[in-house]
Amino acid sequence: MAASGENQSSDRSLAHALTAKTPFLGLKLYLVIAICCTFLIAAVSLLICLCLRCSNRISKRRGMRVKNSSGLVPLVCKEIIKINDSDRHQEDIKVSEFEKESKAIGNAKLGKEIGIEIEAKKGSSGGSQSERSSSSDGLNIGWGRWYSLNELEMATRGFAVENVIGEGGYGIVYKGVLQDGSVVAVKNLLNNKGQAEKEFKVEVEAIGKVKHKHLVGLLGYCAEGAKRLLIYEYVDNGNLEQWLHGDVGPVSPLTWDIRIQIAVGTAKGLAYLHEGLEPKVVHRDVKSSNILLDRKWNPKVSDFGLAKLLGAEKSYVTTRVMGTFGYVSPEYASTGMLNEGSDVYSFGVLLMEIITGRNPVDYSRPPGEMNLVDWFKGMVASRRGEEVVDPLIRLQPSPRALKRALLVCLRCIDLDANKRPKMGQIVHMLEADEFPFRVEPRTTKETAPLHSHSAVTNKVPRPTKDVEGDDVQRSKRR
Numbered sequence: 001m002a003a004s005g006e007n008q009s010s011d012r013s014l015a016h017a018l019t020a021k022t023p024f025l026g027l028k029l030y031l032v033i034a035i036c037c038t039f040l041i042a043a044v045s046l047l048i049c050l051c052l053r054c055s056n057r058i059s060k061r062r063g064m065r066v067k068n069s070s071g072l073v074p075l076v077c078k079e080i081i082k083i084n085d086s087d088r089h090q091e092d093i094k095v096s097e098f099e100k101e102s103k104a105i106g107n108a109k110l111g112k113e114i115g116i117e118i119e120a121k122k123g124s125s126g127g128s129q130s131e132r133s134s135s136s137d138g139l140n141i142g143w144g145r146w147y148s149l150n151e152l153e154m155a156t157r158g159f160a161v162e163n164v165i166g167e168g169g170y171g172i173v174y175k176g177v178l179q180d181g182s183v184v185a186v187k188n189l190l191n192n193k194g195q196a197e198k199e200f201k202v203e204v205e206a207i208g209k210v211k212h213k214h215l216v217g218l219l220g221y222c223a224e225g226a227k228r229l230l231i232y233e234y235v236d237n238g239n240l241e242q243w244l245h246g247d248v249g250p251v252s253p254l255t256w257d258i259r260i261q262i263a264v265g266t267a268k269g270l271a272y273l274h275e276g277l278e279p280k281v282v283h284r285d286v287k288s289s290n291i292l293l294d295r296k297w298n299p300k301v302s303d304f305g306l307a308k309l310l311g312a313e314k315s316y317v318t319t320r321v322m323g324t325f326g327y328v329s330p331e332y333a334s335t336g337m338l339n340e341g342s343d344v345y346s347f348g349v350l351l352m353e354i355i356t357g358r359n360p361v362d363y364s365r366p367p368g369e370m371n372l373v374d375w376f377k378g379m380v381a382s383r384r385g386e387e388v389v390d391p392l393i394r395l396q397p398s399p400r401a402l403k404r405a406l407l408v409c410l411r412c413i414d415l416d417a418n419k420r421p422k423m424g425q426i427v428h429m430l431e432a433d434e435f436p437f438r439v440e441p442r443t444t445k446e447t448a449p450l451h452s453h454s455a456v457t458n459k460v461p462r463p464t465k466d467v468e469g470d471d472v473q474r475s476k477r478r
């Protein structure tokens, strides 16, 4: 009884204490306790949430490391190192532009590869410094790889003067030997902010994926700090300009057949850029110093720095006029309107240069001969076509072969860009024995003299399907 009385009195005093007012805002004790408990629960929940997010991030990072260690995607690119959280929003914008670009490029494989690169860019911003520096060496980037500056310095013996192969408008080109013994050409782009970097981006993104036996392959690039370098396959026999205009002695090693082989290979490389890619690529700087040669005189078109991607739906793009004096088509020079017809014109000038051994513009010649195109047209118009052949060619071409080559030149430089043949047609024209002769009346046409451009194109049948297309094959078989 006494015990139960004690219990009752302690319950009463507890209830009294709980309902008693506290100094905290005059609230009753049980209310204060309830508020404290709520705060505590909220704080604990918040803490648990934070821990969960943290562990999620760690496991994501681990997952990425595993993926990267398989070599599927590069962990980071040096360019990405500079990205910090404050740049994050900016970077997201860049990535979406990048995505747009990859869509514009249109090539499914290319888009996929760029997609991988975007993933790598997005994921890399959280990587540690040690991860970044260790992963920058020799990473596969789908079409090529990133090279470290250190690796290139070793390859070129510290960019030694003795390793310089040449110098172009955008930088110095060095010969380099990589650690695995492979020889490369390293183009060290001038640190000229606007242009060089722009060229760099165009080349890297657009040309890296382009592989063709008559195009100089881009193997990869290096971007460290302000340095921008492009690494190309090394082509070991100089460029066409050196062989045409250099001191080769009284007889050129470039025979007529070799010259035509060079012209055909070049045309094939350009045809691939214009017709084999979607969207097409216009080279914009077709000229003899951009035709590299191997020991068997196989040509490789180089220097895609000026390349501009054309959207499939566009027939031309308007852009700032670039290219090299003497090779630029009149409509491109005057309006800046560029399409593959401009490359065809430049190819026509290049073919004239190959045939004649003359520079497109040569101020050391008499006034009437300074401009190759004008002189050439004049010579053909006055039926002196045989006289335009390079005097350093010992064995003259047959009249038939010469006529074919001269006619291709004239077709390429047609002032009406729409009338110029496509590069693919040019390949056929240069290779087809029948061109520009019909199969039957060959004997009579063969002896016909060459006339001026317009006269020739009127008299001789234009290379329609009969000459350029399937029918060529048929007539050959016949």
Ligand SMILES: Nc1ncnc2c1ncn2[C@@H]1O[C@H](COP(=O)(O)OP(=O)(O)OP(=O)(O)O)[C@@H](O)[C@H]1O
Pocket: 165, 166, 167, 168, 169, 170, 171, 172, 173, 185, 187, 216, 232, 233, 234, 235, 236, 238, 239, 285, 289, 290, 292, 302, 303
């Ligand atoms: N992949 C390569 N392999 C071997 N030599 C090369 C290679 N790329 C360039 N060269 C050499 O380096 C020289 C400079 O090349 P680059 O493309 O920079 O300039 P360019 O074509 O002479 O002039 P521009 O910049 O006006 O087009 C070329 O003349 C060429 O002989």
